[in-house]
Amino acid sequence: MTDITKLTIAESLDGLKNKQFSATDLTKAYLQAMEDNRSLNAYVLETPEMALKQATEAEKHYASGTNRALEGIPLGIKDLFCTKDVRTTACSHILDNFIPQYESTVTANLFNDGAVCLGKLNLDEFAMGSSTENSFFGPTINPWQRERKLVPGGSSGGSSAAVAANICAAATGTDTGGSIRQPAAFCGVTGIKPTYGRCSRYGVIAFASSLDQPGPIAKDVKDCAILLKSMAGYDVKDATSINKEVPDFVAVLGQSIKGLRIGVPAEYRPQGLNEEMAGYWDKGIEMLRQAGAEIVNISLPHTKYALPIYYIIAPAEVSSNLARYDGVRYGLRVDGNSLDEMYINTRSAGFGKEVKRRIMIGTYVLSAGYYDAYYRKAQKIRRLIRNDFLEAFKQCDVILTPTTPTVAFPIGDKSMLENPINMWLNDVFTVSVNLAGLPAMSLPIGLSADGLPLGLQLIGRAFDEETIFKTAAVLEKEAKFERLK
Ligand code: GLN
DSSP states (O other), X not given: OOOGGGSXXXXXXXXXXXXXXXXXXXXXXXXXXXXXXXXXXXXXXXXXXXXXXXXXXXXXXXXXXXXXTTTTOEEEEETTBOBTTBOOOTTOGGGTTOOOSSOXXXXXXXXXXXXXXXXXXXXXXXXXXXXXXXOTTOOOOOSTTGGGOBOOOSSTHHHHHHHHTTSSSEEEEEOSSSTTHHHHHHHTOEEEEOOTTSSOOTTBOOSOTTTOOEEEEESSHHHHHHHHHXXXXXXXXXXXXXXXXXXXXXXXXXXXXXXXXXXXXXXXXXXXXXXXXXXXXXHHHHHHHHTTOEEEEEOOTTHHHHHHHHHHHHHHHHHHHGGGOSSSSSSOOOOOSSHHHHHHHHHHHHSOHHHHHHHHHHHHHHSTTTIIIIIIHHHHHHHHHHHHHHHHHHHOSEEEEESOSSOOOBTTSSOTTTOHHHHHGGGTTTHHHHHHTOOEEEEEEEEOTTSOEEEEEEEEOTTOHHHHHHHHHHHHHHHOOOOOO
16 A cells, blocks of 8 residues: 555545545554654644544544544644644644643534544744744754755744655645745645634634734645645634635636736736746646636735734734733743742743744834834734735736745755844735635745746635635646655
């Protein structure tokens, strides 16, 4: 039998239904692969006992014909999702040994559909970063060209590396400014950030609440469609989740895109854009044209403000959301001679450098005297960015852009201490979508001359993930990208 860890979810479900292998076989194969790949540092916690128990449960469902949508499919969970009775840390020292008493809605949805939990995956502390180097547990290594020790992207770098290395069938991710799409692009896998409100944020440790959105990272477009269907849906426990029916995303795959209007924004082709990236973007445009789509040149004039305002709005929300880590209720506590001293000691020891930087920026932009100059102004520009998209979507149905300006870079290459801007520039093509609340996918389009994956991004109208999926399926078919085997 071929190595079953290389199968997609769709293929694994077929194999399970046809009794080619059992749910326990599949889970064991992944557990072995995890052990063989510990040098990647993708998992920060492995949960083999839980996995085997769930696999046994799945076998019962198959035997009785009551198998659910993801019965027996082994998943990795980003360690930002609270998992009941399973350590959840956000890869921060401040959440040392935190064991949640409840399950996030998204992971509950997945497990209620029969998914198996292999463990918790590495990320940048509190999802702040683009390389997974900001993790308390150390960086994850990109499985492409391992000897070069490249970053997997971030913040969902454990997720993207694990999917690429076939040490989970698929993984959960979260995306505040690009954290699903950029790591997916760096690791040659597929990820979608759904429309804000499509998936519940309940039980997902908060970074910037007006931007955060959970979504899947998977081996291909179809697997993303299968997973998103399961993850999404209205949740009374998240006031920003939307009460809208979740479409069958798989059903649109393979549909014609004849006459579909593809927007190509001029602002995403800045001077000096990596030539290979630009070349693949042009190839992608051509593939869609050949498939009968109409290419429309569009403008998103406020794009240049997206990154600067993201780095005002996101830290502002960080300074508020992270105030709760005070050493009193959970996680780390470092004692002091007074309550204030205990707060200071705990937060000084518990947070990493990037998180502290964001708390300080956020506190500054929200403080009296600066609120109007920074925070309020940023919010106004955020509206202009959203308006740009609303205007653009009068002329087109979906937008095609590069996901990242470059391929994966070596660990340690972009020092956050010397110049955080170099790292932040990774997000130029991804943050606008979060500011506007729109859905967007990254899928691999090809390899650079030195053999590293590059991704293209498809951006859709709010709650129109279906057009993204339909278009992505065409690109995927044409690109014939080969995953790591
Ligand atoms: N890289 C971006 C940041 O550092 C986005 C992170 C994310 O989407 N969670 O904020």
